[in-house]
Every structure is written in structure tokens, then in C-alpha cells.
Amino acid sequence: MSFPSDLKYTKDHEWAKTEGKTVTIGVTDHAQKALGDIVYVELPAVGRALKKHETFGVVESIKAVSDLYSPIAGKVLEVNTALTDEPAMINRDPHKGAWMVKMELTDPASMSDLMDAQAYTAYVATLK
Amino acid sequence: MLKRTALFEEHQRLGGRLIDFGGWELPVQYSGVMDEHLACRTTAGIFDVSHMGEFHVEGADAEAYLHYLVSNNVMKLADWQAQYTVLPNEHGGLVDDLIIYRYNKQRFLVVVNASNTDKDFAHFVKIQKQFKGGKADLRVTNESARYSQIAVQGPKAAEIVQKITKTPLAPIKTYWFADGTVLNGIPAVLGRTGYTGEDGFEIYLPWDKGAEVWRALMEAGTPLGLKPCGLGARDTLRLEMKYPLYGHELGDDTNPLEAGAGWVTKLDKTDFVGKAAIVRAKEAGLKRKLIGLRMLDRGIPRQGYAIYTADGAQRIGEITSGTQSPSLKQSIGIAYVALAHSAEGNRITVDIRGQKVAAEIIPTPFYKRPY
Known part of the structure; x- marks a missing residue:
């Protein structure tokens, strides 16, 4: 499993990618593998303000339900509605095509504890 | 320490994702629940169900005892016929659901849910002590540790199983069974039963022959599309059939008439x-x-x-x-x-x-x- 170096990561297995004031969020390849076949996604409304760690949605595999936690504090600018029709995209392309929400970063300090790819890779290795 | 079936190393080799299932270390999936489920529906799936419990009920009073113990009509069974039934408790709830295989009036194999094996056996023994004042000609033994059980299910199941046995399978109708052999004379109970809604077999083997028979079935079946299936697919397959699962649809307080039984x-x-x-x-x-x-x-x-x-x-x-x-x-x-x-x-x-x-x-x- 390789994790792109331009993303930041959480212990809950979300990733965040910063481009100016916009932060794109998704779940990691590790998360999708652990979940198995993803068949359902629930994403937040555009405009919703999220605190760091707040639940912003749900992904469900055939067997299980998992909450999605916001890695940062911000406001939802855009959601990837294509995932609603095709949740399996999260299994196929978790780090890019299956992004979930784009947010406006309202508190830059909320980014500070995210892991880089190297630290996340090491963290995932401890979970075996 | 989790219990392991005789097939544990096969699951590891096949990349099965192992989980704790009621104290057993078993694969929840190999290639993915969706893929395994569809393989079972369109070609065939192979399942390690060695965690299931097996009891022997034997003796001159075996038939009458089972007829009193379970809710279904055991007297209706012929030799080499199997029957699904529930196992009520004294309060009209359910201890479990199970399958009875009749060799003859004095010899039965009873197969129960893994997580209920000990509870069920205690209930069997309790009722045995009450039946005919405890003086019945009856032996009830928990043989679970001596069996490996492999299920092959799907439209190509019979074709695949036939490749490893000389016992003719075509004459075995749904919910009947045969006492036969597989490979070079390994004794095997071949039941045309299952928990998927597909045609197929549940094969009861000596515990230590499980891995050998599993590998032979994989070799015979893979070219036909056979895939190993985990507990995840087993659950979605039974759910599509509305087959009840103890702990979900059935429990100690479940009235069988309300449960569709x-x-x-x-x-x-x-x-x-x-x-x-x-x-x-x-x-x-x-x-x-x-x-x-x-x-x-x-x-x-x-x-x-x-x-x-x-x-x-x-x-x-x-x-x-x-x-x-x-x-x-x-x-x-x-x-x-x-x-x-x-x-x-x-x-x-x-x-x-x-x-x-x-x-x-x-x-x-x-x-x-x-x-």
C-alpha cells in the first residue's frame, strides 16, 4: 500500500489535500481495504460548518457501517455526488477520484496534527 | 486463544481476512463479499464450516427421543433423509435451529450452530435424562471436534464434488444424503443441504482430512469458477433467502410460529x-x-x-x-x-x-x- 506524499492523514484513516484555502477530503486505501466492498455513502450538505473530528458522513460496506470524521475545521464547499451513485469508486480510487468533500479551511491550526505519508505508513504498519 | 479449524492454513494461503467469529478464527472474506457471493450464485462457492457442531444420537430409542426433542416430525424421515427443524426450550422459545440426518431409526447425525454447540449439547443431555425416566436405550455424544465440514454450493457444486468422489451424486435429492468416500477412500457424509439457496453439498469429514479435501475441491473446481467464500458471503447468501440466523431472527424468547418456523x-x-x-x-x-x-x-x-x-x-x-x-x-x-x-x-x-x-x-x- 502506498500513500501519496501530497496528502496529510489522520488516525481515523481520512486524508486531506490542501490547495490554497481549499482542503479536499477522502478516506485512505487502508480504510477502503478494511471496509471491503463499499455499497453506500452519505455525505454532508454544502454549506455545513464542521468542527475537527465531527462526523460528516457515513460509508457502509456490505457488512458494516463506519462514520466519517472531518480531519479539519471548515465549511463544506462541494461534495462528490458521483459517489452516491457509485460508492465502489471508493474501493477503486480512494486517494483521487473518490474524494468526498471539498472544504474551506476556517482554522489552519486544525491541520497541525495531521500525519505526512511517511508517518501514516508507519502508523498503518502498527495496526497489523 | 481462538479455536482454529483444520483448514486454517488454507485460509491464510488464500489471503482470507481472519476474524473472531464466536471464538473461532475464520475468514470473513477472501476476494471480497460481492465477488464471492456472485460466484456462489453463478458458478460455485466453497465454505469452511468446520466450526459447526455435530452430535451423534444412537440407540433403540434414538428416533423417539429426537421426535420429542425437536418441533418437526422426525418419524417422517426415511433412511438417508435429512430434515431442518428448530429446537424449542421448555418456555416455547428456541435453543437453536439444526439439521437432522437419519442413517436409520437407531442412528442420527445432528448438526447445530457453532456458537450454540455447548448450550445445545447441555440441552440434549438434560432432555436425555428426563426421557423415559433416563432409562432409554440412547447414546448422545458431542462429536464436533472430530469433524471437518466443507460446503460446496452453487449451480456447478454437484459437478465439482463429483470430481472427487465415486459416490454417485445425481441420485441424492435435496435434503437427502449418502455415506460415501472422497479421494482415495476418505469417509465422507455427503449431504445435499446448505444455507445459500443454491444446489450443493455439505460434506462431513474426519477432522484431519479437511485440508486435503479442501485442496482437492479447489483444484477440481477453480477451472469451473469455484471461489472460496467467507462468513460475509455466507451471511448475504442466507439473507437473500430469508433463512433465519440464531442471534438475529432466532433467540431464547423467539416463538417459532412468529419466526416463520x-x-x-x-x-x-x-x-x-x-x-x-x-x-x-x-x-x-x-x-x-x-x-x-x-x-x-x-x-x-x-x-x-x-x-x-x-x-x-x-x-x-x-x-x-x-x-x-x-x-x-x-x-x-x-x-x-x-x-x-x-x-x-x-x-x-x-x-x-x-x-x-x-x-x-x-x-x-x-x-x-x-x-
């Missing part, structure tokens, strides 16, 4: 354990019914979710099992619903994380095999 609960039998309590509950009026539903709006029903009337005003039931059906590409569920609201076609709502989502009660099984 009326067809195996023979109240015209002279007596059986729990009969009086089941009859009393029936006369007092059944309160709920096990139904199948499909979601009309987005969402997947899961065990424990509350069910309300279509207008959301009145709580009328609870989901026992639910999933996104891999065959039907639709969210389906099994639920207990108050009898007055349980008619097919009724609109209801399911509380999914605080939202009341529209659903409809539909006929079951959800899936019907095309052959």
Missing part, C-alpha cells in the same frame, strides 16, 4: 419439548411476524434499527438482519413487525440514524434461483 413446528405431534408453551402463545394470539422488506429510498437497514408506520407515528417493529443484496443490487432486510402491520405490500419506514426512510414489505425469498 411454523412449517417445521408440528403442533399435531403428541408431545415435544416446549409444545405446551407454544400452543399457549398461539391461543393467546401471535403478536408479530418475521417479514422481508426492501428500502424504497436510500439507506441500508441493519440489525436493531426501529421500524415505524409509513407516517412515522407508531413504532411497529425492529430489523433483525439487513444488507445491500449483491444479487438484487438493492437494500433488503428481515424484521419482526407487529402482526397488524405485516401484510405484503405494506409501506413502512425504517429509522436509519434518526431519519425515517421509506420501505415496503415484500414476498420472500428475496432471491429465487433460475434453475
